[in-house]
Every structure is written in C-alpha cells, then in structure tokens.
Amino acid sequence: MRISGVGTNRARRMAQETPQAIRGTQDIFGAEAEAFAHVVETFERVRKLYRFRRAEMPVFEKTAVFSRSLGETTDVVSKEMYSFEDRGGDSLTLRPEFTAGIARAYLTNGWQQHAPLKLATHGPLFRYERPQKGRYRQFHQIDAEVIGAAEPQADVELLAMADQLLTELGVADGVTLLLNTLGDAPSRDAWRSALVEYFQDHRASLSEDSQERLDKNPLRILDSKDPRDKPFTADAPKIDDFLSGEAQDFFGKVTQGLDAAGVEWKRAPALVRGLDYYRHTAFEFVTDRLGAQGTVLGGGRYDGLIETLGGAHTPAVGWAAGIERLAILVGGEDVDFDPTPVFAVVPDQQSMREEADRIAFHLRSTSNNKFYVWSAYRGHGKKLAEKAKRDGVDAIIFVRESDDPRKVIHVQNLKAGGDEPSSDLLEIVSYLPAPYLSASGDG
Numbered sequence: 222m223r224i225s226g227v228g229t230n231r232a233r234r235m236a237q238e239t240p241q242a243i244r245g246t247q248d249i250f251g252a253e254a255e256a257f258a259h260v261v262e263t264f265e266r267v268r269k270l271y272r273f274r275r276a277e278m279p280v281f282e283k284t285a286v287f288s289r290s291l292g293e294t295t296d297v298v299s300k301e302m303y304s305f306e307d308r309g310g311d312s313l314t315l316r317p318e319f320t321a322g323i324a325r326a327y328l329t330n331g332w333q334q335h336a337p338l339k340l341a342t343h344g345p346l347f348r349y350e351r352p353q354k355g356r357y358r359q360f361h362q363i364d365a366e367v368i369g370a371a372e373p374q375a376d377v378e379l380l381a382m383a384d385q386l387l388t389e390l391g392v393a394d395g396v397t398l399l400l401n402t403l404g405d406a407p408s409r410d411a412w413r414s415a416l417v418e419y420f421q422d423h424r425a426s427l428s429e430d431s432q433e434r435l436d437k438n439p440l441r442i443l444d445s446k447d448p449r450d451k452p453f454t455a456d457a458p459k460i461d462d463f464l465s466g467e468a469q470d471f472f473g474k475v476t477q478g479l480d481a482a483g484v485e486w487k488r489a490p491a492l493v494r495g496l497d498y499y500r501h502t503a504f505e506f507v508t509d510r511l512g513a514q515g516t517v518l519g520g521g522r523y524d525g526l527i528e529t530l531g532g533a534h535t536p537a538v539g540w541a542a543g544i545e546r547l548a549i550l551v552g553g554e555d556v557d558f559d560p561t562p563v564f565a566v567v568p569d570q571q572s573m574r575e576e577a578d579r580i581a582f583h584l585r586s587t588s589n590n591k592f593y594v595w596s597a598y599r600g601h602g603k604k605l606a607e608k609a610k611r612d613g614v615d616a617i618i619f620v621r622e623s624d625d626p627r628k629v630i631h632v633q634n635l636k637a638g639g640d641e642p643s644s645d646l647l648e649i650v651s652y653l654p655a656p657y658l659s660a661s662g663d664g
C-alpha cells in the first residue's frame with residue numbers, strides 16, 4: 222500500500238491554501254501583547270478610581286447610528302466605514318468609534334435615569350484606512366464618556382483622568398495636552414462662515430481634499446496634514462474672535478479647573494476634532510515619539526450628538542485613546558510590567574513529574590497571587606530548567622526524589638546573580654505542601 226506521496230501532496234495543497242490575514246489587522250503577541258494588556262489594566266484601575274462604570278458595547282450597529290451622528294461628510298463616514306448588508310437586508314456597520322453606539326444605547330436603554338452617567342469601555346474599532354505603523358484597519362481604543370452633564374467640571378474631570386492614566390503608564394513626560402474650544406453653536410457657525418470666506422480666496426492653492434472639505438466640512442481643513450494646506454491653515458481666522466460670552470465663560474472654567482487640578486495644557490487655536498458633533502472643549506494629547514501618528518488620545522464635548530439620534534438635548538463629553546499607540550509608548554522587549562516573582566516547578570527526574578504538578582497546583586491555589594507558578598507538560602531536570610529560564614522565570618523549584626521530605630525541594634534563584642534565593646523569594650517555601658515546609662535553598 223502506497224500512501225506516503227498522498228500525505229506530502231496534501232500537505233503542500235493545504236500550505237498553498239492557508240488564508241492570509243486581512244491587511245491592516247494585527248495578531249498581537251509577545252512583548253506587544255503584554256504592553257497592550259498593561260494599558261488596558263491601567264485604564265481599568267484608573268476608571269474605577271474615578272468611579273466610571275464599565276459598559277460592554279456591540280461591535281456592530283445599524284449604519285444609521287454612525288451616518289446620522291458622525292455626519293455624512295466626515296472622513297469616517299464617507300471613506301472609512303465597513304458597512305454591509307446582513308442576511309435580513311439591514312445595513313450594518315462595524316463600529317468606527319465608540320461614542321455614537323454609546324449615545325444610541327443611552328437612548329434605547331433609558332440610561333437617562335443614571336445621568337450624569339460616567340461610562341468606560343474598550344475594544345476593537347474598524348476603519349478602512351491606509352495601514353501603516355500606528356494606523357490599522359482593526360485597532361483598539363479605551364474610551365471614557367460622561368453623558369448628561371453640561372458642567373465644565375465634567376470636562377475637567379475627564380481630562381484629569383486622562384492625564385492620570387498617562388502618568389500611571391509612565392508616558393506623560395513626552396505627551397502634551399493641546400486644548401481648544403469650538404464654542405457654542407452660534408460661535409461655531411460664525412467661525413465657520415469666516416473660514417469659508419478666507420479659504421475661498423485661496424481655493425486653487427489648497428489640496429484636492431481640502432477643496433472638497435471647503436464645500437462640505439470647512440472646519441476640517443484646519444485638520445489637514447497635507448503640506449499644501451499648511452501655509453493657509455496657519456493664518457486662518459481664529460475661533461477666539463467669534464466666541465460668545467457664554468462660550469468664553471465655559472472655556473475659562475475648563476482652563477481654571479485644569480490649573481487647579483495641576484493638569485498642564487497648551488492652547489491650540491486651530492485644533493478641531495474630525496467629527497461634526499463637537500461643541501466647546503476639544504482636545505488631543507500628542508507626542509512626537511510616534512512619527513506621523515502623533516495623537517494618542519483625543520476627545521471633547523459633543524452636546525449636539527444625542528439630539529441627532531432623536532433624543533432630547535443631552536450635553537456630553539468624552540475621549541478615546543488608541544491602545545496600540547499607547548502600547549508602543551510603554552512597551553519594548555525588556556519592559557516587565559509585573560514585578561510578581563515567577564517560580565518554575567521542575568521535576569528533577571521523570572519519576573517526580575506528578576509530584577511536581579501537585580506542588581505547582583498547590584502553590585497556585587495557596588499563595589494569594591504573591592507568586593506566579595510556571596510548569597511544563599514534559600521534560601525534566603537541567604533541560605527543562607533551561608526552558609524555564611528562557612521563558613523569563615525568576616527562580617526554580619526543583620523536585621527531587623528522596624525518602625527524606627526535607628530533601629525533596631530545592632529552590633534556585635535565577636535573578637540578581639547567585640544561587641541563594643533572596644528572603645522575599647524564599648517566602649514561597651511557606652506555601653509548600655506540609656511535608657516539604659523545611660525545604661532548602663541550596664540550588
């Protein structure tokens with residue numbers, strides 16, 4: 222019976238047919254995955270500190286949720302959305318941002334009863350963009366929103382929370398908070414007209430994209446990264462000349478609140494956020510350490526959004542930050558986010574395999590997360606110890622065959638030189654199963 226050739230052909234055919242990942246998506250693993258998890262864990266800690274409530278949101282919504290609230294003319298809606306018809310004929314869209322879905326949920330679930338509602342979430346978002354470092358088609362954000370609060374104190378609290386998050390992540394030093402106000406509706410409209418008049422005079426010199434924005438969404442020209450637009454955006458009319466007294470007062474309260482909270486900020490009079498529904502406060506935390514993708518966190522006040530979804534006038538403010546960009550800032554091959562010591566439990570001989578496993582399970586269930594316990598399914602002795610070392614463990618518990626229980630366990634320190642385990646590492650001995658409690662650390 223000849224079967225050998227069949228197997229190889231089949232293997233080759235399967236290899237050829239292995240589907241590739243979609244462009245702009247990432248498989249996050251290793252040091253990058255640790256950095257990613259660290260960003261999310263730090264965000265979870267900080268949002269609890271500020272008593273923001275956790276929400277889990279659907280990854281897809283009816284397309285209208287985004288097209289109505291973001292505005293048909295934004296880049297996100299006009300070029301970046303992943304929309305499709307499902308089997309029932311409904312037009313659905315993979316969420317390109319969190320805010321619109323949260324606003325929809327606020328209305329459909331009657332969350333008004335919780336107002337002002339402080340919400341936090343995180344997860345994947347989808348935008349059809351040109352993939353590059355720090356810019357993906359599936360990316361991830363952490364997100365914080367306060368819905369049903371017109372007070373500038375809500376803006377201040379959100380900014381203080383963002384600032385604290387960046388500080389706790391250890392990246393605040395290279396990051397600057399740029400702050401602007403877009404004013405209330407009358408201020409914004411007056412500014413918009415002045416911008417249109419100004420840019421009309423330079424229309425022919427603007428980039429094609431900005432010529433189109435001039436007709437549809439002129440504020441966005443200020444946001445342009447095209448070098449052809451830069452000379453004109455610098456001299457464009459400034460919002461300050463159009464702010465109503467009320468809008469000035471609101472912005473003053475935000476900046477005073479930030480100063481009182483010790484949050485540093487810089488005025489950026491040309492900063493506009495990409496989405497149509499922003500009013501008053503708009504902000505970005507930017508860095509020059511990420512090349513072209515310099516915005517790590519952005520947000521602002523969106524008092525008009527919930528009305529565009531058919532709800533009552535509901536002031537709200539929020540921000541979102543790209544987890545990948547934050548992970549790049551905090552990460553690196555050698556960064557250890559968790560100081561908890563890791564112990565490998567290694568059977569010295571194959572005969573001690575089961576006993577080693579028993580000890581590993583015992584340590585995990587008794588040591589209150591003070592130690593992490595590494596174990597393997599096969600191998601023993603020096604060779605297995607080498608593998609544990611490569612996996613970054615701090616110390617090894619060898620399990621040896623002996624009639625004397627005091628001689629079964631030997632602890633070897635791998636970090637800080639020397640075989641002698643330091644006293645804090647040796648604390649693990651007190652969590653060993655009873656017969657081994659007087660184990661030695663002589664390697």
Ligand code: ATP
Pocket residue numbers: 318348350355356357358359360361362495514515516517518519520541542543544545546
């Ligand atoms: P940019 O100007 O970089 O396109 P944006 O204004 O489109 O950003 P927002 O919609 O405000 O971004 O999203 C907030 C944050 O989400 C950004 O500051 C960034 O950190 C992150 N982000 C946005 N788009 C992407 C993407 N395609 N890939 C990775 N991160 C992203």
Ligand code: MG
Pocket residue numbers: none
């Ligand atoms: Mg964008």
